Amino acid sequence: MDAGRHPNIELLDYSEVVEVNGYVGNFQARIKRKPRYIHSDLCTGCGLCTEACVLRGGKGKLMVPSEFDEGMGTRAAAYIPFAQAVPLKATIDPNSCLWLVKGKCSKKCEEVCGTNAIDFDMEESFLDIEIGSIVIATGYKMWDPAQIPDYGYGKSPNIITGLEFERLTNAGGPTAGEILTAEGKVPEKVVIVHCVGSRDERAHAYCSRFCCMYSLKQAHQIKEKTGAEVFSLYIDMRSFGKDYEEFYRRNREEGIQFIQGRPSQVTVDPESGKLFVDVEDIQLGQVMELEADMVLLATAIEPPENADQLASTFGLGRTPDGWFAEAHPKLRPVETASAGVFLAGCAQGPRDVPDSVAHAGAAASEVIQLFNQGVVTIAPTIAQVDEEKCVGCEECIHSCPYTAIWRNHAQKAEVNPALCQGCGTCAAACPSGAITALHFTDDEIVAQIDGLLKLAV
Secondary structure (H helix, E strand, O other), X not given: OHHHHOOOOOOOOOEEEEEEEEEOOEEEEEEEEOOOOEXXXXXXXXXXXXXXXXXXXXXXXXXXXXXXXXXXXXXXXXXXXXXXXXXXXXXXXXOOOHHHHHOOOOOHHHHHOOOOOEOOOOOOEEEEEEEOOEEEOOOOEEOOXXXXXXXXXXXXXXXXXXXXXXXXXXXXXXXXXXXXXXXXOOOOEEEEEEEEXXXXXXXXOOOOOOHHHXXXXXXXXXXXXXXXXXXXXXXXXXXXXXXXXXXXXHHHHOXXXXXXXXXXXXXXXXXXXXXXXXXXXXXXXXXXXXXXXXXXXXXXXXXXXXXXXXHHHHOOOEOOOOOXXXXXXXXXXXXXXXXXXXXXXXXXXXXXXXXXXXXXXXXHHHHHHHHHXXXXXXXXXXXXXXXXXXXXXXXXXXXXXXXXXXXXXXXXXXXXXXXXXXXXXXXXXXXXXXXXXOOOOHXXXXXXXXXXXXXXX
């Protein structure tokens, strides 16, 4: 909210970066402004349009599944995403609005809007801006546990993810904050399964880092609000942060039962709807079957769906597990191989809130430092083109991963030193040998090899 109100921050809502050219200090970005069919500068966020929307079912019930409520609640075609949305403006869903889909609607929303903010003729537009640096803060998405059928996700409405449980406990959620099963009953036995899709070769080998702690929080909430018997199934408890271990001990003192072991399967009784979780207790060395009214799955996080597109647009590398790659994991954790482009939060890898805040602060500091310097320091290990040898075949242009090479007025290859990272790909690809990697020439490499061979002899 502070960012949305800041006089020096221009917030482009409902927008997407589609193209980025240039280099550090001189980027040109093209941004697509998607039509929300409501003018943000006129909308006051009063919500009258959402109440007037005529897309309703029997007894006036809303029909569109709410993304914010993880599909457990519903919304209108005209809606405000959530109460703390920034900016707090309404939007119209083009895939469910009767007028936009069928061209038939009484347009009650338009009638009740006192500021005339609704515009069904709105079209997408493009905005070209010049910028000095870029911070990638794309966050993450939740992994779909239905990809491993053993957990039974989708077979019962009482097998839910941790994020779906968050909506249950929220006062603005589908149950107004009450922890209830799909049948509307208070659960008596709840099983929480850790590492669903994390540390699992069938999904993601990495640890998602904050699942253990939000599972402990949810176990505490269940115990406090319902008094239910809670079982927490874990591989290793990774309570690594400040006072996190103390909270883990508090859970134990509250009577929450911790069982070290990954469940083999979660089954649903077709008659009673009861849930059964089979798990081996590693510490006791015995197989157990736990009966439950509700099962919570602490699912993994993963890079956003459009990570490939973002990597291509901004010239970013990616690690084998899909996250955006930093320049150096320890010495340059917020910088990327593209100068002037920085990472913040879970764009670089799984992080909890305190770590994300610290990481974002470091990225902002790098941007401020860059602007205060006023100049860019370029590494000496860059590519250089010998125009007399260059034949203009463009092999180097196509092979450069940083788009640092183009054809000049003489139709010869030219390297932009601000973009070049000295990777040597162009030098290896050039068929005429016109490109040299400075301080890493063939003669220097051969001399190093000769020196090593002499030392071995």
